[in-house]
Amino acid sequence: MMLSLRSPGGDFNSSPDSGQYVPQLDYEHLARRSNVLRSLHATHEEWRHAMESFVVASSVPQVQAIEYAFKHVENSHGGEGDYDTLVHMQRGALTAVILAERLGYDVSDRRILMVSMRVHDAGKLNSDIQALLSIPRPNDEQFKIIQSHAALGLTYGAVLSLGPVVQGITGFHHAYKAKDPYGAELTAVPEDLRNKRLEMVAAVADVCDALLSVREYRENDPSRPLVFTPEEAIEKLRAELTVDADILDAMEALLLSTPSAPAIV
Ligand SMILES: [Fe+2]
Numbered sequence: 001m002m003l004s005l006r007s008p009g010g011d012f013n014s015s016p017d018s019g020q021y022v023p024q025l026d027y028e029h030l031a032r033r034s035n036v037l038r039s040l041h042a043t044h045e046e047w048r049h050a051m052e053s054f055v056v057a058s059s060v061p062q063v064q065a066i067e068y069a070f071k072h073v074e075n076s077h078g079g080e081g082d083y084d085t086l087v088h089m090q091r092g093a094l095t096a097v098i099l100a101e102r103l104g105y106d107v108s109d110r111r112i113l114m115v116s117m118r119v120h121d122a123g124k125l126n127s128d129i130q131a132l133l134s135i136p137r138p139n140d141e142q143f144k145i146i147q148s149h150a151a152l153g154l155t156y157g158a159v160l161s162l163g164p165v166v167q168g169i170t171g172f173h174h175a176y177k178a179k180d181p182y183g184a185e186l187t188a189v190p191e192d193l194r195n196k197r198l199e200m201v202a203a204v205a206d207v208c209d210a211l212l213s214v215r216e217y218r219e220n221d222p223s224r225p226l227v228f229t230p231e232e233a234i235e236k237l238r239a240e241l242t243v244d245a246d247i248l249d250a251m252e253a254l255l256l257s258t259p260s261a262p263a264i265v
């Protein structure tokens with residue numbers, strides 16, 4: 001499927017060589033405490049495509065703006081920078097586009113997905129949410145505030161101006177939970193302009209990273225496992241998400257199949 005989507009800084013299909021911005025990939029932060037990228041049995045070709053897409057998205061001004069904001073936001077410890085969310089979005093983006101390639105999505109859709117995932121938790125820049133992010137077990141009221149990040153993401157101009165598909169992925173990335181789904185009101189993005197399959201791919205990659213990587217909220221909770229194994233992650237994804245079966249099958253193959261090529265991370 002070809003989607004035409006333009007941002008003020010140029011379209012997503014521009015060559016990585018065409019922009020003036022040379023992104024500094026922060027490999028230390030990207031791979032830090034992450035099992036997800038090590039766990040993906042992706043081919044060299046899939047990794048190459050994913051990294052090309054990563055570089056292209058790094059030249060999109062809205063992605064730069066959101067990432068800059070996360071690097072400087074005041075966090076819950078009174079410090080600066082929410083790297084936990086920042087690198088989660090980057091790892092989730094790489095996972096999502098590799099999964100999308102397995103599912104047959106073309107480069108245009110994969111770049112839209114990459115950009116979407118790089119900003120999908122933008123709502124967490126909200127200061128009330130930042131204050132709660134490292135709490136291991138938020139109470140109901142606190143959890144509601146954290147949950148508002150999905151709908152809040154839609155209110156950021158940077159996300160809105162990226163178009164309805166990106167907006168849909170940002171707003172609905174928690175809307176495919178089997179139990180207590182949440183996210184943007186269904187009227188926030190016109191139904192016919194959403195790409196629900198891409199939203200499902202995003203939802204799977206999002207949860208996958210959260211389960212396989214060390215996240216700050218679990219790190220502070222000794223009663224829960226720090227990370228889940230790929231086998232446990234697949235079991236939880238199947239139990240906790242209502243998405244098309246072939247997306248879960250493709251994720252399972254990526255995590256549990258014999259690698260056709262070693263992962264690069
Ligand atoms: Fe989220």
Ligand SMILES: [Fe+2]
Nearest residue numbers: 088120121206
């Ligand atoms: Fe997320």
